[in-house]
Amino acid sequence: MYRYDEFDATFVRQRVKQFRGQVERRAAGELSEDEFRPLRLMNGLYLQLHAYMLRVAVPYGTLSARQMRKLAFIADSYDRGYGHFTTRQNIQYNWPRLPDVPDILGHLAEVEMHAIQTSGNCIRNVTADHWAGVAADEVEDPRPYAELMRQWSSLHPEFSFLPRKFKIAVTGSQADRAAIRYHDIGLRLKKNTQGEAGFEVFVGGGMGRTPMLAARVRDWLARDDLLTYLEAIMRVFNLHGRRDNKYKARIKILVHALGAEEFSAQVEEEFARTGAPRIMPGEGELKRIAAYFAPPGYDALRDDDPALALRLEKHKDFAGWVERNVSAHGVPGYAIVNISLKPIGGIPGDASADQMRAVADLAESFSLDEIRISHEQNLVLPNVRKRDLFAVWLSLGEHGLADANIGLASDIIACPGLDYCGLATARSIPVAQDISKRLGEPARQREIGDMKIKISGCINACGHHHAGHIGILGLEKRGREYYQITLGGSGDESASVGEIIGPGFSSENLSGAVETIVDTYVELRQNGETFLEAYRRVGPEPFKEAVYATH
Amino acid sequence: MAKKTTGLHALTGNLLADGRVVFLAINGGWSDSLDIARLARGENDAAELEAEGAEAVRANVIVDPYLVEVEVGQGQLVPVELRERMRIRGPSVNLEFNSRPNGQAAIAA
Numbered sequence A: 001m002y003r004y005d006e007f008d009a010t011f012v013r014q015r016v017k018q019f020r021g022q023v024e025r026r027a028a029g030e031l032s033e034d035e036f037r038p039l040r041l042m043n044g045l046y047l048q049l050h051a052y053m054l055r056v057a058v059p060y061g062t063l064s065a066r067q068m069r070k071l072a073f074i075a076d077s078y079d080r081g082y083g084h085f086t087t088r089q090n091i092q093y094n095w096p097r098l099p100d101v102p103d104i105l106g107h108l109a110e111v112e113m114h115a116i117q118t119s120g121n122c123i124r125n126v127t128a129d130h131w132a133g134v135a136a137d138e139v140e141d142p143r144p145y146a147e148l149m150r151q152w153s154s155l156h157p158e159f160s161f162l163p164r165k166f167k168i169a170v171t172g173s174q175a176d177r178a179a180i181r182y183h184d185i186g187l188r189l190k191k192n193t194q195g196e197a198g199f200e201v202f203v204g205g206g207m208g209r210t211p212m213l214a215a216r217v218r219d220w221l222a223r224d225d226l227l228t229y230l231e232a233i234m235r236v237f238n239l240h241g242r243r244d245n246k247y248k249a250r251i252k253i254l255v256h257a258l259g260a261e262e263f264s265a266q267v268e269e270e271f272a273r274t275g276a277p278r279i280m281p282g283e284g285e286l287k288r289i290a291a292y293f294a295p296p297g298y299d300a301l302r303d304d305d306p307a308l309a310l311r312l313e314k315h316k317d318f319a320g321w322v323e324r325n326v327s328a329h330g331v332p333g334y335a336i337v338n339i340s341l342k343p344i345g346g347i348p349g350d351a352s353a354d355q356m357r358a359v360a361d362l363a364e365s366f367s368l369d370e371i372r373i374s375h376e377q378n379l380v381l382p383n384v385r386k387r388d389l390f391a392v393w394l395s396l397g398e399h400g401l402a403d404a405n406i407g408l409a410s411d412i413i414a415c416p417g418l419d420y421c422g423l424a425t426a427r428s429i430p431v432a433q434d435i436s437k438r439l440g441e442p443a444r445q446r447e448i449g450d451m452k453i454k455i456s457g458c459i460n461a462c463g464h465h466h467a468g469h470i471g472i473l474g475l476e477k478r479g480r481e482y483y484q485i486t487l488g489g490s491g492d493e494s495a496s497v498g499e500i501i502g503p504g505f506s507s508e509n510l511s512g513a514v515e516t517i518v519d520t521y522v523e524l525r526q527n528g529e530t531f532l533e534a535y536r537r538v539g540p541e542p543f544k545e546a547v548y549a550t551h
Numbered sequence B: 001m002a003k004k005t006t007g008l009h010a011l012t013g014n015l016l017a018d019g020r021v022v023f024l025a026i027n028g029g030w031s032d033s034l035d036i037a038r039l040a041r042g043e044n045d046a047a048e049l050e051a052e053g054a055e056a057v058r059a060n061v062i063v064d065p066y067l068v069e070v071e072v073g074q075g076q077l078v079p080v081e082l083r084e085r086m087r088i089r090g091p092s093v094n095l096e097f098n099s100r101p102n103g104q105a106a107i108a109a
């Protein structure tokens, strides 16, 4: 795991001190709210509907037990005993008090964490595949490059006042678990025939009111050109991005307006112009960063475990959990454990301080001290020996964390919506709870199979509804919430944008409409087709007919 | 056609220290209850409320004050807009946590 060097540590400590001074000056009236607002936002502090909200970055979604314990400590000491994990691998605290925030940031700095660049028109927390470094299908761990990009983009003077916020995601697998085509820049790490590392580069994806999939601008970018090429992209964006219109300022609009080809040509021109001096650090520095992500000390194990086979046979609930929540690891005898933060009828992504501590303990005892946050608002123990799976499952169960629903209908992404968010037009959490209760009966959701339901409380689409197999967007009309349904979206390697099926639904009718869609799929599917496969075969019509006939 | 309004407004803002939702009260203080909010019935009243809000901003008590349209519904004052109703009510979920005060010390007390 990456450890701060003296420069990082000093920089973060100084930043805490600086913010403490700013908060004091604000309280004393020396700074007005207009002066203070951009300063607090640069430190991840928002003012939401009912209170301040602090958004803390979890770079590329990787945490140690010590860091997770600190997050729990902050939840208990300065908030209300819980936190919310977001679709950008961050954690949000919903109730911090302004005078406490410098102390909170001080505690975070002790464990090499901060809230810098979790807001504002800058390059935000770089996200990565939550199975990075351990997935069986991975070419190479993308996190050293994510860390490199974090260092490059932190407080980069040229990219601190971009036309709009900017999000980068990176994966090292063909299977896309980081939704790279929905990012401003998406990178897929790959190797050429000589075994050298490089990237496939996508630019101009995004959610929001104008959802777009990123266009591929480079099939191959040599590893050593990464930062120079990214700078070329950022410069073209900085130069031509629509600063005059907030709704047209994201890079996706520019790529669309110019056309991917012309955009790409301009980037290549800039890249050629700035090619020297190269800004990529030397081999020594790359190796230094990569060493922090070197595989931990795995035991040499057989891949099969006889005791595990027995437990699977005797404990059906355990077997069901293994089937849904445990994934293939690249090292024999190990497995990836996905911990669902989606209890039936619960709040997607919320974890209590006790649960955070329980996960930290498990990480220490059973996962070589590593935890991941997924963009689907779940947690991951990436390094569990197969022989320990049963013990881990039992322990998770004691803390309400053993729901066997990863990738099923109740594994719903939902943004905070109008229960917390100042920009929301409707609530999203109660909608998620309703649907989860309606479809969450274990046998029922297993029968439905892979299903991604994603809910946003406004057009900003933080709940990734455009990428939902079933997407739900909360809106408001004459003081009442109503919900628009989209179908056929996907955030994986076969990415697509969901299509609106027709007029919206009231909160009372929504979960029924979703159930009708699901029932229609179950009826029309052929040969074990997933929902997405069936939808792509038959299109929206059968679903529309069924839904609007009954709701 | 102009939107029909109730012509009744209260002044709201968030406390600087903890962001809590408050309303300018009849006694001149700030309250989290709309019940005792000072109400404006016309443009002049509204301007007076806004002036008080601006003063409270200068005094570093509240941030971002604005007028909220309210109506009488089921025997009490309620905001007309959904967003404002949610601001008063607090989150409709997570009640176990959201009724708690912040911080360990407060929990223990």
Ligand code: SF4
Pocket: A415, A416, A417, A418, A421, A422, A423, A424, A425, A456, A457, A458, A459, A460, A461, A462, A463
């Ligand atoms: S989608 Fe809208 S409501 Fe949901 S978190 Fe984002 S801004 Fe808030």
